[in-house]
Amino acid sequence: MHTGIHNTSEIGRLQKVMLHRPGAELENLMPEYLERLLFDDIPYLKEAQREHDAFADCLRSQGVEVVYLTDLVLQSITDDAVRQELMFQFLTEANIQEPRLRESLERYLGDMDDRQLVETMMAGVRKSSLNSAGGAKLGDYLSAVETDYPFAIDPLPNLYFTRDPFATIGIGVSLHKMHTTTRNRETLFGKFIFEHHPTYRNAPKWYDRGERSSLEGGDILVLSPQVLAVGISQRTQEDSIDQLAETILAKSKTFKKVLAFNIPKTRSFMHLDTVFTMVDRDKFTVHPNILSSITVFVMELGKDGAMTITQEDGRLEDILKEHLELDNVTLIPCGQGSEIDAAREQWSDGSNTLAIAPGEVVVYSRNHVTNRSLEDAGVKIHVIPSAELSRGRGGPRCMSMPLVREDVTN
Numbered sequence: 001m002h003t004g005i006h007n008t009s010e011i012g013r014l015q016k017v018m019l020h021r022p023g024a025e026l027e028n029l030m031p032e033y034l035e036r037l038l039f040d041d042i043p044y045l046k047e048a049q050r051e052h053d054a055f056a057d058c059l060r061s062q063g064v065e066v067v068y069l070t071d072l073v074l075q076s077i078t079d080d081a082v083r084q085e086l087m088f089q090f091l092t093e094a095n096i097q098e099p100r101l102r103e104s105l106e107r108y109l110g111d112m113d114d115r116q117l118v119e120t121m122m123a124g125v126r127k128s129s130l131n132s133a134g135g136a137k138l139g140d141y142l143s144a145v146e147t148d149y150p151f152a153i154d155p156l157p158n159l160y161f162t163r164d165p166f167a168t169i170g171i172g173v174s175l176h177k178m179h180t181t182t183r184n185r186e187t188l189f190g191k192f193i194f195e196h197h198p199t200y201r202n203a204p205k206w207y208d209r210g211e212r213s214s215l216e217g218g219d220i221l222v223l224s225p226q227v228l229a230v231g232i233s234q235r236t237q238e239d240s241i242d243q244l245a246e247t248i249l250a251k252s253k254t255f256k257k258v259l260a261f262n263i264p265k266t267r268s269f270m271h272l273d274t275v276f277t278m279v280d281r282d283k284f285t286v287h288p289n290i291l292s293s294i295t296v297f298v299m300e301l302g303k304d305g306a307m308t309i310t311q312e313d314g315r316l317e318d319i320l321k322e323h324l325e326l327d328n329v330t331l332i333p334c335g336q337g338s339e340i341d342a343a344r345e346q347w348s349d350g351s352n353t354l355a356i357a358p359g360e361v362v363v364y365s366r367n368h369v370t371n372r373s374l375e376d377a378g379v380k381i382h383v384i385p386s387a388e389l390s391r392g393r394g395g396p397r398c399m400s401m402p403l404v405r406e407d408v409t410n
């Protein structure tokens, strides 16, 4: 079946990837609301875009086709009914309850062409722009809707972390219910892509955004065509993993095991991929601080179709060796084992590498200590600028969603 998606590993040569170039949503960040919107600082947009373009150019120079989220959403608006439905659901999920405000927003957005509409949905809507857009009737009700809050609709500043709202696994997709309200609104774009985009609408869904428990893409690592790793983290709950594992193991026809990694539930370790990524067939980057606290559960379907779960007690290297059937596994510690360098570089995603081929990864320039360890371990690195992008707490893996990778050969 052609689904537009083929992703059977973390490291197979990357052929097609989805990014989101940060846009006006970053200029709608205000210090008061940073925590709720999951930022620790405000990136300088122009510089963040320059860095992001360097990331995209780096990928293109390695033969990767780069597609952008905005374009995929636009290509999914196949007729006017889809556009209306997108706008309707967007306003509902932005929690616009006040009928006159909703009417005014419908008029404001309704006058835009498709691209403006999608970009505005992403950027958020300031009350001031509604007023200046000829909303003369607004004055009589804006006083009723929290006058001191400057947004009619909040921005979606985390969109450039395309790894999280949905994840490609095998030939299908896991569309997520996110842990936070702000990120949950992002998944609407994925819903429309996987319902309407001519290339992607047939992709099987292994998880859906209507589920009750949260699951985020940064916790999902496709270790091999048979083995999936999922983090039990601040963002991903056990119930979601039960459900994803049951569906994948029963329906994908290829995956045989899910390894659930229980990691500490903290902001800096928010997803599994902030502490652990695969860089080669037998090499992984890891934040040394998790090694003592991580536990791994192996989930498999028995002959009767019922799930079995066993807890692994050994060292991470040995667990990976066993389940990936490898002779050797090398863990490359973030910060070369120094407590200080490890903490500093992990905070800015030193362990969050994006593999573009076995043994070849994209990394942030600022994590020079970890980057040296990668090179010492024989990994080829492609270094991208990182001063502004890293302020959002995500690295090259977080900023990319592979759509097509070549299978890994031995």
Ligand SMILES: NC(=O)NCCC[C@H](N)C(=O)O
Residues within 6 Å of the ligand: 038, 039, 158, 161, 163, 164, 183, 217, 218, 219, 270, 271, 273, 274, 392, 393, 394, 395, 397, 398
């Ligand atoms: N996979 C990832 O770790 N993504 C990074 C997400 C950063 C974003 N500010 C967030 O807190 O969700």
